[in-house]
Amino acid sequence: MSVEERFSDEVIKTWERLKKEAEEAGYRLNPDRVFTLRLVQGLIENEKRYGYWCCPCRLAFGEKDKDVDVICPCYYRDSDIEEFGACYCALYVSDEWIEGKKKHGSIPERRPAKFMRDGYSETPAPPQSLAPSPQPLSLPVWRCKVCGYLCARPEPPGKCPVCKAGKDRFERFM
Amino acid sequence: MKFTHVPGRNAKHRVTLYALSTCGWCKKTKELLDSNQIQYEYIDVDQCQGEERAEVSTKVRELNPRGSFPTIRIDGDVVAGYDEDRIRELLEL
Ligand code: SF4
Numbered sequence: 587m588s589v590e591e592r593f594s595d596e597v598i599k600t601w602e603r604l605k606k607e608a609e610e611a612g613y614r615l616n617p618d619r620v621f622t623l624r625l626v627q628g629l630i631e632n633e634k635r636y637g638y639w640c641c642p643c644r645l646a647f648g649e650k651d652k653d654v655d656v657i658c659p660c661y662y663r664d665s666d667i668e669e670f671g672a673c674y675c676a677l678y679v680s681d682e683w684i685e686g687k688k689k690h691g692s693i694p695e696r697r698p699a700k701f702m703r704d705g706y707s708e709t710p711a712p713p714q715s716l717a718p719s720p721q722p723l724s725l726p727v728w729r730c731k732v733c734g735y736l737c738a739r740p741e742p743p744g745k746c747p748v749c750k751a752g753k754d755r756f757e758r759f760m
Numbered sequence: 761m762k763f764t765h766v767p768g769r770n771a772k773h774r775v776t777l778y779a780l781s782t783c784g785w786c787k788k789t790k791e792l793l794d795s796n797q798i799q800y801e802y803i804d805v806d807q808c809q810g811e812e813r814a815e816v817s818t819k820v821r822e823l824n825p826r827g828s829f830p831t832i833r834i835d836g837d838v839v840a841g842y843d844e845d846r847i848r849e850l851l852e853l
Pocket residue numbers: 625640641642643656657658659660661662663673674675676677678
C-alpha cells in the first residue's frame with residue numbers, strides 16, 4: 587500500500603463514468619482518488635466473483651436474492667448520506683463531508699442484522715416499503731419547484747436530477 | 761483460520777484484524793497499523809471459503825455482534841469499524 591498504487595484502465599474508466607453519473611444525479615463521489623479507486627476496484631472484483639456489484643464493505647452471501655439490498659448503490663445510501671454525510675463505504679459523500687463538517691471514518695451499519703445471518707432466506711426489502719398503500723404514505727413525496735420532478739424519499743435530493751436545481755427548491759408535495 | 765502475520769517493530773499489543781479485501785476502511789486500518797510499524801495478524805474474510813468462512817464469521821460476531829468490517833481486536837478490547845482515535849488510544853500512539 588503506497589502512493590504508487592496502480593489501477594487498471596477498467597477501474598479508471600469505471601470510476602470516471604460513475605463520477606459523471608453521480609454528479610449528473612446530484613451525488614458526489616469521495617474526492618480521495620485512491621480511496622475511491624480502491625472501492626471501484628472492489629465493485630469490479632465483486633462483479634467478477636458474484637456476478638453483481640455487491641457492496642465492497644459488506645460480506646456477500648454470493649446469492650443475488652440475499653444481497654439485493656446491498657447491490658451498489660444500496661438501499662441504505664441516501665439515509666446514510668443524510669445522517670452521516672457518507673454512504674457506508676464512503677464512496678458517495680455529501681459536500682458537508684468533503685468540507686470536513688462530518689467525521690470521516692466507519693459509520694454504524696444500517697443494514698438490519700437479520701439480513702446478515704447465514705440461513706436468512708427472504709429477499710431483503712427496502713427499509714420502508716414502497717408498495718402502493720392508500721394511507722398513510724410510507725415516504726414523503728418531494729416536488730422540484732423548478733421542473734416538477736417528483737420523488738418519494740426521506741429527504742429531497744441534494745440536487746434535482748433533471749434540472750439540477752438545489753435541495754432548497756424542493757417542496758413537500760404529498 | 762489462516763491469518764497473515766505482519767511483522768512490526770511495535771509488538772506491545774496483540775492485534776488481530778478481521779477485514780474484507782475490497783473494503784476501503786479495512787485498507788485504511790491496515791495502513792494505520794503499517795505506518796506505525798505495529799505487529800499484527802489479519803484475515804480477509806471474503807477470501808475464505810466454506811467451513812473456514814463460517815468459522816471466522818462466527819468469531820467476528822462473537823467479538824462484534826453486528827458482524828461488520830473491519831473488526832479489530834486489541835488485547836482484550838474490540839473496535840468495530842475504522843475509528844482512528846480509538847485505535848490510536850488502545851495502541852498508545
Ligand atoms: S455503501 Fe456505498 S459503496 Fe456500498 S453499496 Fe452502498 S452506496 Fe455502494
